[in-house]
Amino acid sequence: MDFSPLRSYLSNRSAEDDFSGIVRIDHAGQTVFEEVHGLASRAWQVPISPQTRFDCASVTKLFTAVATLQQIQAGAFSLDTSAIEYLGLEDSNISTAITVYHLLTHTSGIGDDADEDAGERYEDLFVDKPNYALRETADCLPNFLHKPPNFEPGQGCRYCNVSYVLLGLMVEKATGVTYREYVQVNVFERAGMNRAGFFEMDGVEPDVAEGISPVKSAGGVTGWRRNIYSYPPVGSPDGGAHVTADDLMAFHRALVAGQLLEKELTAAMLSAKVDEKTEDGSLFRKGFAFEFEYVDGELVSYWKEGINVGASAILQYFPGQDVTVVVLSNLEDGAWGPIEEAFKAVTA
Numbered sequence: 001m002d003f004s005p006l007r008s009y010l011s012n013r014s015a016e017d018d019f020s021g022i023v024r025i026d027h028a029g030q031t032v033f034e035e036v037h038g039l040a041s042r043a044w045q046v047p048i049s050p051q052t053r054f055d056c057a058s059v060t061k062l063f064t065a066v067a068t069l070q071q072i073q074a075g076a077f078s079l080d081t082s083a084i085e086y087l088g089l090e091d092s093n094i095s096t097a098i099t100v101y102h103l104l105t106h107t108s109g110i111g112d113d114a115d116e117d118a119g120e121r122y123e124d125l126f127v128d129k130p131n132y133a134l135r136e137t138a139d140c141l142p143n144f145l146h147k148p149p150n151f152e153p154g155q156g157c158r159y160c161n162v163s164y165v166l167l168g169l170m171v172e173k174a175t176g177v178t179y180r181e182y183v184q185v186n187v188f189e190r191a192g193m194n195r196a197g198f199f200e201m202d203g204v205e206p207d208v209a210e211g212i213s214p215v216k217s218a219g220g221v222t223g224w225r226r227n228i229y230s231y232p233p234v235g236s237p238d239g240g241a242h243v244t245a246d247d248l249m250a251f252h253r254a255l256v257a258g259q260l261l262e263k264e265l266t267a268a269m270l271s272a273k274v275d276e277k278t279e280d281g282s283l284f285r286k287g288f289a290f291e292f293e294y295v296d297g298e299l300v301s302y303w304k305e306g307i308n309v310g311a312s313a314i315l316q317y318f319p320g321q322d323v324t325v326v327v328l329s330n331l332e333d334g335a336w337g338p339i340e341e342a343f344k345a346v347t348a
Contacts, residue, residue, distance in 0.1 A: 048209060104163075
């Protein structure tokens with residue numbers, strides 16, 4: 001694999017102040033490429049390092065999916081369990097026919113709190129009410145319980161953040177502890193994700209990158225804005241965990257090795273379930289948080305990405321090459337160019 005084009009690309013992007021983050025590539029369990037660029041804190045001019053922890057946005061859904069499958073393994077509920085009946089939320093616009101399977105595969109049809117496919121932005125939820133009011137998983141419920149559905153359960157596929165909020169609530173009910181406490185012990189610690197956690201924005205934590213976005217005008221970028229008003233103050237089941245690149249690599253290794261789930265559920269986590277056509281006509285398949293791409297019937301890669309104001313991240317695995325790629329950035333658009341360049345290097 002020739003990484004010189006990727007290295008040049010990252011250097012150029014960083015020089016243009018258009019990338020801050022880390023790119024790491026492992027081959028057969030060994031790190032073959034790792035570069036960091038940019039600043040973890042622009043206010044204090046603190047550079048990013050391999051130990052910097054980034055908000056990984058919706059990559060968090062991988063941890064929620066594993067936690068959910070662990071509770072299925074424990075017998076707390078099944079893939080066919082009605083989520084609404086289990087949680088006692090029948091007094092809502094959400095159908096009782098929606099199952100755990102529907103939630104995991106984005107086939108529930110639930111009206112999302114911020115419908116990204118319709119161009120809605122998550123930060124708009126906090127225009128009229130404070131984001132710091134959302135500290136517990138249940139605090140998210142008023143944002144979507146009474147929205148009309150997009151389709152009947154199982155009759156479509158549409159990305160839905162709040163389906164994972166409901167899964168997090170099911171984990172909480174099954175275990176008697178908060179979602180974050182459960183994931184810290186049963187996912188992060190079991191996987192050897194030694195630096196991962198859910199860190200409050202109004203707390204002080206070392207080595208945590210500040211999420212930022214450029215302030216633009218006709219003359220270009222005139223400054224930077226932190227994302228502290230665009231997010232709840234702490235991560236939830238649909239997004240917001242903080243990880244290093246090493247943490248995500250450790251998670252994937254532990255998952256594939258069967259350290260987080262029994263054999264049957266590990267296979268379920270690593271297999272596609274439903275088809276989804278994109279706007280350009282491409283065909284991808286969704287599974288339990290992961291997405292899958294096939295060419296001529298062969299699996300090219302599977303991945304999970306995350307994006308929000310001041311955060312972008314991806315974990316992607318290429319089985320034909322036995323290569324895992326992690327990109328983490330504290331810019332909303334930071335991860336996408338690097339992952340494309342990494343794809344070229346890996347598959348050339």
